[in-house]
Amino acid sequence: MRKISCGVLIFLLVSVTSLLGQTAAKVTALRCGSLFDGRGDALRKNLVVVVEGDKIKEISDKVPVGAEVIDASRETCLPGLIDTHTHILLQGDITAADYDAQLLKQSPEYRTILATVNARRALEYGFTSIRDLETEGAGYADADVKKAINNGVIPGPRMQVATRALNVTGAYPLQGYAPNVTVPHGVQIVDGPDNARQAVREQISHGADWIKVYSDRSYRVREDGVLDDIPTFTMEELRAIVEEAHRERHKVASHAMALYGVHNSVEAGVDTIEHGNYIADEDLKTMAARGIFYVPTIFVGEYVAQGRAAEGAPVWVKMIQIHEDTFRRAMKAGVKIAFGTDAGGFDWKVDPAKEFSSMVKFGMTPGAGSALRDCDGGRTAWHAGFAGDD
Numbered sequence: 001m002r003k004i005s006c007g008v009l010i011f012l013l014v015s016v017t018s019l020l021g022q023t024a025a026k027v028t029a030l031r032c033g034s035l036f037d038g039r040g041d042a043l044r045k046n047l048v049v050v051v052e053g054d055k056i057k058e059i060s061d062k063v064p065v066g067a068e069v070i071d072a073s074r075e076t077c078l079p080g081l082i083d084t085h086t087h088i089l090l091q092g093d094i095t096a097a098d099y100d101a102q103l104l105k106q107s108p109e110y111r112t113i114l115a116t117v118n119a120r121r122a123l124e125y126g127f128t129s130i131r132d133l134e135t136e137g138a139g140y141a142d143a144d145v146k147k148a149i150n151n152g153v154i155p156g157p158r159m160q161v162a163t164r165a166l167n168v169t170g171a172y173p174l175q176g177y178a179p180n181v182t183v184p185h186g187v188q189i190v191d192g193p194d195n196a197r198q199a200v201r202e203q204i205s206h207g208a209d210w211i212k213v214y215s216d217r218s219y220r221v222r223e224d225g226v227l228d229d230i231p232t233f234t235m236e237e238l239r240a241i242v243e244e245a246h247r248e249r250h251k252v253a254s255h256a257m258a259l260y261g262v263h264n265s266v267e268a269g270v271d272t273i274e275h276g277n278y279i280a281d282e283d284l285k286t287m288a289a290r291g292i293f294y295v296p297t298i299f300v301g302e303y304v305a306q307g308r309a310a311e312g313a314p315v316w317v318k319m320i321q322i323h324e325d326t327f328r329r330a331m332k333a334g335v336k337i338a339f340g341t342d343a344g345g346f347d348w349k350v351d352p353a354k355e356f357s358s359m360v361k362f363g364m365t366p367g368a369g370s371a372l373r374d375c376d377g378g379r380t381a382w383h384a385g386f387a388g389d390d
């Protein structure tokens, strides 16, 4: 159990039961001063969450006889949170140098050890489920961390993993080294629809729950204020990836920050748009109609902006205002928004729950209102469409 910065207590059923080593018959009573149950905006007062084994049995007004009591009577309790965009294999990458150092100077084995610590941190921050969106050059290590958690070897949240992610030649770091020096890349590089299909098959065979694509790069703000980009894949390649993943009953997450990346992703039929700093109205309409999720990852954009501007890319500062405008238009258009943070893109020592404040700052209702219900909306979506979570 952990008290988080905004003074709430998150009941982590998985961790509570495993840490206390309970058997199925053991009953635990979590006495809550206030309870947010995700069914409405109002907090319920002075209630007891009764847990039998690893399941919530009931919400009661009294402690059952013989139950072990966890006293949170001065706290607010809420269900475990879901972060739909994390990188447990990454330790922050404000600058290219931060990123390159991790891929060049740390072995995948060492990075995996660090990832197990990050998985535990996610749980301690209150996130009982995460969708980890690629290992940034650490191969299939996320599938192994997930396995170790599922086998009870290490503590951590339920995980869905994307393994290596896909991008085309010349579009993803490490870049800028002499042509005769072989360097690792943060993704699996594929060119052409056939290679893309093969990579999807390969990743799924090694444990990918999701296929992640990087659909755009190289951002600039046009004179009319639109965030412009260079799309990475051809439509033929992108369609082949989506079709192959869907054929194998897997979903596709698309890193798409600007005009063409988002448009091409939506047209190709991806399931989630990651970041979406700029999304055209026409694409928001399509996303709402088809139920494509928007994972805005607001906080990380602010976190890296100054550092990247200092490195010669001031566009990252300009993107913040564009992002806010897009977020507000997305809410108005009725697009489904999932809570995702890009933790790992910022230091894991920073609580990813800060994203809630960013969502509120960009126009969501604060407190026990829309931002939290959005998180629960993510839970519903996870149940309905993301599969695998109980």
Ligand SMILES: [Zn+2]
Binding pocket: 085, 086, 087, 133, 342, 345
């Ligand atoms: Zn990310």
